[in-house]
Amino acid sequence: MLAIEGLTKRYPTGDLALDNVSLTVPKGQVMALIGPSGAGKSTLIRCVNRLVEPTSGRVVLGETEITQLGDLALRRARRRMGMIFQEYALIERLTVMENVLSGRLGYVGFWRSWFRRFPLADIEEAFRLLHRVGLDHMVDKRADALSGGQRQRVGIVRALMQNPELLLVDEPTASLDPKTSRQIMRLIIELAKERGLSAIINIHDVLLAQQFAERIVGLRAGRIVFDGAPEEMTPEVLTRIYGEEDWSKTIRRDEDEESKDGGPTAVTDALKVVAAQ
Amino acid sequence: MTTAALSFDARAAARAWRPPPLIESVWLRYTVYLGALLYLVVGLGSVEVNWVRAAEGLERGARFLAAFFPPDFVTHWFDIQEGILESLTMTVVSTVFGVILSVPFALGAARNIAPLPIYLFCRSVIAISRTFQEVIIAILFVAMFGFGPLAGMITLAFATIGFLGKLLAEDIEDIDPSQAEAVRATGASWFQLLAWGIQPQVLPRFIGLTAYRFDINFRESAVLGLVGAGGIGDTLNSSLDRYEFGTSAAILLIIIAIVLACEYASGWIRRAVQ
Numbered sequence: 001m002l003a004i005e006g007l008t009k010r011y012p013t014g015d016l017a018l019d020n021v022s023l024t025v026p027k028g029q030v031m032a033l034i035g036p037s038g039a040g041k042s043t044l045i046r047c048v049n050r051l052v053e054p055t056s057g058r059v060v061l062g063e064t065e066i067t068q069l070g071d072l073a074l075r076r077a078r079r080r081m082g083m084i085f086q087e088y089a090l091i092e093r094l095t096v097m098e099n100v101l102s103g104r105l106g107y108v109g110f111w112r113s114w115f116r117r118f119p120l121a122d123i124e125e126a127f128r129l130l131h132r133v134g135l136d137h138m139v140d141k142r143a144d145a146l147s148g149g150q151r152q153r154v155g156i157v158r159a160l161m162q163n164p165e166l167l168l169v170d171e172p173t174a175s176l177d178p179k180t181s182r183q184i185m186r187l188i189i190e191l192a193k194e195r196g197l198s199a200i201i202n203i204h205d206v207l208l209a210q211q212f213a214e215r216i217v218g219l220r221a222g223r224i225v226f227d228g229a230p231e232e233m234t235p236e237v238l239t240r241i242y243g244e245e246d247w248s249k250t251i252r253r254d255e256d257e258e259s260k261d262g263g264p265t266a267v268t269d270a271l272k273v274v275a276a277q
Numbered sequence: 278m279t280t281a282a283l284s285f286d287a288r289a290a291a292r293a294w295r296p297p298p299l300i301e302s303v304w305l306r307y308t309v310y311l312g313a314l315l316y317l318v319v320g321l322g323s324v325e326v327n328w329v330r331a332a333e334g335l336e337r338g339a340r341f342l343a344a345f346f347p348p349d350f351v352t353h354w355f356d357i358q359e360g361i362l363e364s365l366t367m368t369v370v371s372t373v374f375g376v377i378l379s380v381p382f383a384l385g386a387a388r389n390i391a392p393l394p395i396y397l398f399c400r401s402v403i404a405i406s407r408t409f410q411e412v413i414i415a416i417l418f419v420a421m422f423g424f425g426p427l428a429g430m431i432t433l434a435f436a437t438i439g440f441l442g443k444l445l446a447e448d449i450e451d452i453d454p455s456q457a458e459a460v461r462a463t464g465a466s467w468f469q470l471l472a473w474g475i476q477p478q479v480l481p482r483f484i485g486l487t488a489y490r491f492d493i494n495f496r497e498s499a500v501l502g503l504v505g506a507g508g509i510g511d512t513l514n515s516s517l518d519r520y521e522f523g524t525s526a527a528i529l530l531i532i533i534a535i536v537l538a539c540e541y542a543s544g545w546i547r548r549a550v551q
Contacts, residue, residue: 051462083459102465
């Protein structure tokens, strides 16, 4: 579905953020991208929708070669890729509904968007999705009045409003508490599965990545150093990705797999996060 | 804790620690301090004050001020009214046109959205507008368009471009880039990026600056009359020329009242749009 071939990004400062990265994400697969800060995770997903221009290499989504497109065609292609951000990146001064409808900007003309005259079907879909994530009672609240978890749910709905084939998710839980993090991850996975979307999720938290993703790719200094199933994560693999550290507490044990959100589990999760750091 | 941590003497380190000075280098620091002191001494020494002349002048000044009382609203009320209306018209028209024209210049002068050639062009226009004081620009426009409020209005509109263009451009450069990035990621066009990614973030400041500029334009319109660019300044100038200080006082009081009203209103507007 998504094919990345020989992707390289060198910033004008000379930093080589991505070094000849090749990767294929099949339809419907949820892939976690892990790696230390500065490994190039954010650059990688931004090169996919060309918010960052890659220096060389190819990105192909379905039949479309993204890296070849001109301005207009690129905007068309971006509609097929929903993006979810670390600090939510909502338009703070606009309402929840306006933020959600901004996911349709690629589909409506300028004046319609200026006067907020979105097609009724779009507004209906917005209500349906907001109801799905439990925010249908907050449509006219301003985005800056929401809590972190609520904001991220608005961010998810905005991405889904694009009716995408692929989700690009950049550290969705980095600003959230452990319990909300799990709820948000679960929501993203559920919605991706319901709609058969592929997803690339950048994530710091190794435990969360193991718990929710079907495949884990480890990036270090702009190169892929691991690509495999969550079960294959061993202390050796983590050392390969992050460097030397005591990883024995970080690897998921089988009994944790059944854990659900709730008071005591959230606390143990929190403790594990602390232990991981 | 290991033994290495125990042998570390935190107390001695705490005693030795000093807050960082404003200027790192000792040599430079004392040069600057000494230079400033020397300049102050030399500066004060070079001021020549003729105390006798000042004492005489105080009395003359007092007589000048006394001539303003009582303010005379009645004798030239018609002229005053006309001048005030002309000033308000100049203010409104120049603010509206100036604000409309300043938006494209502000967009062009924001480095994060404009390409370099456009950026340099817009920054130069803004710099020219800000370099010259309104009175100097007014003299030019009076020479071009003749005496009267038209020259004044063009002057104020031009000055508004410099003021609003610069401050708005800086606000656009300070936006949260992630919001704009999120809008771009949806496949939005460039104009949609402006309307959704940038406008909501800068709107409160834009409105506040507009209200503030309205206030400035009214005050300036009173000054521009002195060089023949119309408005209440013209009326004030001719009353001073004719030694009708009562009328001048009345005009000044009205200007003060209107400026206070503008200031109060713009303060209220800025609070309301936050």
